[in-house]
Amino acid sequence: KAGVTQTPRYLIKTRGQQVTLSCSPISGHRSVSWYQQTPGQGLQFLFEYFSETQRNKGNFPGRFSGRQFSNSRSEMNVSTLELGDSALYLCASSPSGVETQYFGPGTRLLVL
Amino acid sequence: QKEVEQNSGPLSVPEGAIASLNCTYSDRVSQSFFWYRQYSGKSPELIMSIYSNGDKEDGRFTAQLNKASQYVSLLIRDSQPSDSATYLCAVSALTGGGNKLTFGTGTQLKVEL
Numbered sequence: 001k002a003g004v005t006q007t008p009r010y011l012i013k014t015r016g017q018q019v020t021l022s023c024s025p026i027s028g029h030r031s032v033s034w035y036q037q038t039p040g041q042g043l044q045f046l047f048e049y050f051s052e053t054q055r056n057k058g059n060f061p062g063r064f065s066g067r068q069f070s071n072s073r074s075e076m077n078v079s080t081l082e083l084g085d086s087a088l089y090l091c092a093s094s095p096s097g098v099e100t101q102y103f104g105p106g107t108r109l110l111v112l
Numbered sequence: 113q114k115e116v117e118q119n120s121g122p123l124s125v126p127e128g129a130i131a132s133l134n135c136t137y138s139d140r141v142s143q144s145f146f147w148y149r150q151y152s153g154k155s156p157e158l159i160m161s162i163y164s165n166g167d168k169e170d171g172r173f174t175a176q177l178n179k180a181s182q183y184v185s186l187l188i189r190d191s192q193p194s195d196s197a198t199y200l201c202a203v204s205a206l207t208g209g210g211n212k213l214t215f216g217t218g219t220q221l222k223v224e225l
Contacts (some may be wrong), residue, residue: 042217056212098213103155
């Protein structure tokens with residue numbers, strides 16, 4: 001079975017721009033979660049989608065949004081980028097919830 | 113107070129020794145507990161999960177959970193240099209819409225020859 005894939009792997013943007021990241025879960029997995037990882041804050045939960053519905057949301061501003069499609073693929077969007085948004089963005093998939101999550105390789109975003 | 117706390121380390125142990133990694137959590141309604149391993153430059157991978165008080169063993173790994181004291185630990189027996197990584201403790205609690213996973217900041221383990 002193919003693992004979780006994320007595109008793009010690396011991204012450089014400037015302040016004020018917006019960005020869209022993509023995640024394809026493991027086949028058959030319906031839950032996709034997104035995380036932001038930084039050296040200072042560690043791994044922080046952004047949101048979880050299940051069957052196209054956002055089921056949980058972390059403490060991030062409204063600039064961070066996401067969606068899930070009927071094939072379980074998910075996208076995350078960050079608008080009006082700030083320098084502090086520079087991070088590794090990880091998505092994780094699981095069959096039904098946050099248990100037994102499998103992480104993708106991540107998208108490293110640098111905001112200049 | 114952070115919801116999930118870990119000593120950042122580094123924790124250095126000699127090859128063949130037992131490495132003991134600890135984690136405390138603040139939310140008493142937490143239900144599920146996980147240990148992830150993250151090698152430098154890689155994404156986290158799940159190595160252990162534990163749901164009830166006591167010990168759970170899987171090969172060289174043993175997870176221990178004490179809900180009354182709100183701590184969970186991971187023991188790695190016969191530590192190998194390949195175990196050198198950051199170990200993330202994660203705790204799941206039921207929220208309005210489902211379970212939410214909260215991670216600690218991780219403990220860096222170094223296994224020395």
